[in-house]
Amino acid sequence: DAGVIQSPRHEVTEMGQEVTLRCKPISGHDYLFWYRQTMMRGLELLIYFNNNVPIDDSGMPEDRFSAKMPNASFSTLKIQPSEPRDSAVYFCASSFKTQETQYFGPGTRLLVL
Amino acid sequence: QKEVEQNSGPLSVPEGAIASLNCTYSDRGSQSFFWYRQYSGKSPELIMFIYSNGDKEDGRFTAQLNKASQYVSLLIRDSQPSDSATYLCAVIPGGTSYGKLTFGQGTILTVHP
Numbered sequence: 379d380a381g382v383i384q385s386p387r388h389e390v391t392e393m394g395q396e397v398t399l400r401c402k403p404i405s406g407h408d409y410l411f412w413y414r415q416t417m418m419r420g421l422e423l424l425i426y427f428n429n430n431v432p433i434d435d436s437g438m439p440e441d442r443f444s445a446k447m448p449n450a451s452f453s454t455l456k457i458q459p460s461e462p463r464d465s466a467v468y469f470c471a472s473s474f475k476t477q478e479t480q481y482f483g484p485g486t487r488l489l490v491l
Numbered sequence: 492q493k494e495v496e497q498n499s500g501p502l503s504v505p506e507g508a509i510a511s512l513n514c515t516y517s518d519r520g521s522q523s524f525f526w527y528r529q530y531s532g533k534s535p536e537l538i539m540f541i542y543s544n545g546d547k548e549d550g551r552f553t554a555q556l557n558k559a560s561q562y563v564s565l566l567i568r569d570s571q572p573s574d575s576a577t578y579l580c581a582v583i584p585g586g587t588s589y590g591k592l593t594f595g596q597g598t599i600l601t602v603h604p
Contacts, residue, residue: 409589420594421535423591426591434591469534469535473590475589478540479537479540480590480592482535484534
């Protein structure tokens with residue numbers, strides 16, 4: 379298996395622009411997680427899905443952030459409009475319910491100028 | 492008080508020594524505890540998880556859990572330079588749903604030859 383796939387790997391954009399991050403979980407995994415990592419705040423859970431349904435989005439910082447999972451093999455995290463404080467590494471992870479291991483993707487490094 | 496606290500380090504040990512990484516958590520109802528390793532510029536990967544009080548060993552790694560003291564640790568025996576990384580402690584707080592990990596800030600470990 380190729381593991382969790384994320385795109386793009388790097389994104390540089392200007393403040394006010396829309397940013398869309400993409401994730402393909404490991405085939406057969408029924409949980410998908412979006413995390414954000416910064417030096418100041420560490421690794422934070424933003425939202426997670428079970429069987430494509432959002433279960434907990436309490437970590438989403440504000441209305442500028444939205445996430446969707448239209449099918450079992452694809453999820454997006456969108457920031458609109460983006461701000462410099464959104465600069466971070468965004469990780470997607472997936473897992474089976476019966477296994478506690480969450481497998482992380484390589485991350486997307488986002489820089490908002 | 493942060494939910495999960497770790498000494499940020501850096502912790503420096505000589506090759507072949509035992510590295511001891513510590514983590515405390517605030518929610519007494521927490522049930523599941525995890526150690527992730529993150530190499531610089533890479534994504535976190537699970538090393539071990541522990542649910543019950545006591546020790547759990549896996550190769551050179553031993554996780555120790557003391558729920559009464561709200562303390563979990565990771566010992567790395569015969570440390571190697573390849574163990575140099577940031578180690579993240581993660582907890583699923585009590586009363587939260589599956590998979591909702593709360594991470595500590597991480598401890599940077601350097602193993603020098």
